[in-house]
Amino acid sequence: MPVPPVPPALARNAVETWGTDGRRWLDDLPDILDAIARDWRLRLGRPFDGLSYHWVTKATLEDGQRAVLKLGPPGQGHLDVEAATLEFYQGQGAVRLLAFDPARGALLLEQAGTPATHLVPARDEEATEAAITVMRRLHRPPPPACPLPSLTTVSATFSTHLQRFPADAPLPRHLVERAGRLFAELCADSSDTVVLHGDLHHDNILRADREPWLAIDPHGYIGDPGYEAGALLYNPGPDDRDEALLKLVPARVERLADGLGLSRERIVAWGFVKAVLSEVWTAEGGGAPGSRALDVALHLLPHLP
Incomplete structure (x- = not known):
């Protein structure tokens, strides 16, 4: 699928924060999106505005449930901590974790509303x-x-x-x-x-x-x-x-x-x-x-x- 251009702030932050891993992740992002959408049977929307460190986009599950897909460089630990925290919360006071693929740095999250x-x-x-x-x-x-x-x-x-x-x-x-x-x-x-x-x-x-x-x-x-x-x-x-x-x-x-x-x-x-x-x-x-x-x-x- 065509991927919108990566915002300059996200591209800069990914490289400054994660070095070669961040650059590799940016290069691989279109393929990662295609694979996740296929494997999790998602229909992806446009990414959210103001992306800074992660690729975050609206998604729709096969059954029509609305969700949010969040991607980041795998193997850095930060997404593992987020997933573990959400797993502990089990939807109590926080959005539910619907799926997590640590090897591809992908979190599928319950969608909520305005801040x-x-x-x-x-x-x-x-x-x-x-x-x-x-x-x-x-x-x-x-x-x-x-x-x-x-x-x-x-x-x-x-x-x-x-x-x-x-x-x-x-x-x-x-x-x-x-x-x-x-x-x-x-x-x-x-x-x-x-x-x-x-x-x-x-x-x-x-x-x-x-x-x-x-x-x-x-x-x-x-x-x-x-x-x-x-x-x-x-x-x-x-x-x-x-x-x-x-x-x-x-x-x-x-x-x-x-x-x-x-x-x-x-x-x-x-x-x-x-x-x-x-x-x-x-x-x-x-x-x-x-x-x-x-x-x-x-x-x-x-x-x-």
């Missing part, structure tokens, strides 16, 4: 409540021998950044040092361990029919439930540094604390850590930090425990 992004800022309270509802559904104790990584593995991201950037650029060093220490403290004194989505924000919370909202694109960790709240403080659209969006943070903190049964101080701490971590990831990928995540971190800094 909670459209609720912000006019109906921000409703968007936060949607996230709380989803988190309550997702957060359950991990099973024995759970294959998902511990959240503590993320700690190395802070130390690696500090070694790479010994000065106050591209991020103030004291912020990264404080976030790294606080991350370790929050993990160490956690009283609860659950399976985390790992990247829960407004764009990854979609309206649905069988449940009001369903999560997509889990990164999958085992750790403290408070971590999940962090990304909700600087999303959606973190590149938009509108002061009005920053003013939504205090109400979100209160609502998340009440809805998740966590202290306000813990939500603030995880919010600060996750906001700094987001900027560290930006620097790690060669980008220039300076999004609303940084604004949120600086806003929360005076309120840390």
